[in-house]
Amino acid sequence: MQITNDERDAVYKTIFSRRDVRSEFKPDAIPDDVLTRILTAAHHAPSVGFMQPWDFIVVKSQQTKAKIKAGFDLAHAESAAMFNDEKMSKYTKLKLEGILESPIGICVTCDRSRNGPVVIGRTINPEMDLYSTVCAVQNLWLAARAENLGVGWVSIVHDDVLKDALNIPDDISIVAYLCIGYVSHFNDKPELEKLGWLPRRNIDAAVHFEGWGKTAN
Known part of the structure; x- marks a missing residue:
């Protein structure tokens, strides 16, 4: 199958316009067919040994979201204390989640025992199943952007x-x-780039040729 220009x-365009969304969510419901498309895109991510270790838990209940938001608030305060005074002041002003505002939450999990203890591609690097699941997250994120949906990854919450x-x-x-x-x-x-939290690295600084630290001739 050839891809046209x-x-x-x-x-x-989808890759470069993808954003981590936190404060821009609208309450509009996501149609079931749209949700199915983005989950199907996630499910078609590459996976080591074709083990497909992921599962997706769709969350719509405000009561369930409230439990997760309470967990975020505790972890957020815990995280703030890790920064120096200048960074802490900036950190506490950031909006870092949209748990209650977004109509849907999706928890992406990894079953590390799926298809048994020996899986092609995990024999030497067992963490490859986790990396495969991250590929599913990226597929979902890009499919959602193509559907004009925003996605925000909430990492400041404890697994328990x-x-x-x-x-x-x-x-x-998880x-x-x-x-x-x-x-x-x-x-x-991206909001953190826009607010000056950190600059974007130049692509030339991130690309090495034939070995670490080697530039193109």
Whole structure:
């Protein structure tokens, strides 16, 4: 199957306009067919040994979201204390989640025992199943952006909060909790870049040739 130039350009547009959304969510419901499309895109991510270790827990209940938000608030205060005074002042002013505002939350998990103890590609690097699940997260995120949905990854919450709120078994690993919904707008730049938290690295500094630290001839 060949990709046309227009299709290629649409993929790049989606990648470059993807944002981590926190404060722009609208309450509009996500149609079931749209939700199915983005979950199906996530389910078609590459996975080591074709083990497909992921599962997706869809959260719509405000009561369940409130439990997760309470866990976030505790972890947020815990995290703030880790920064120096200048960074802490900036950190506490940031909006870092949209748990209650987004119409849907999705918890992405990894079953590390799926398909048995020996899986092609995990024999030397067992963490490859976790990396595969992250690929599913990225697929979901890009598919959501193509549907004009915003996604926010909530990483500031302890796993036990999510496991308790969502009845996740102890042997299942949590990879991501995502807030998803339509938004008022997408920022032209990532929010942390826009606010000066950190600059974007130049691509030339991130690319090495034939070995670490070697530039192109």
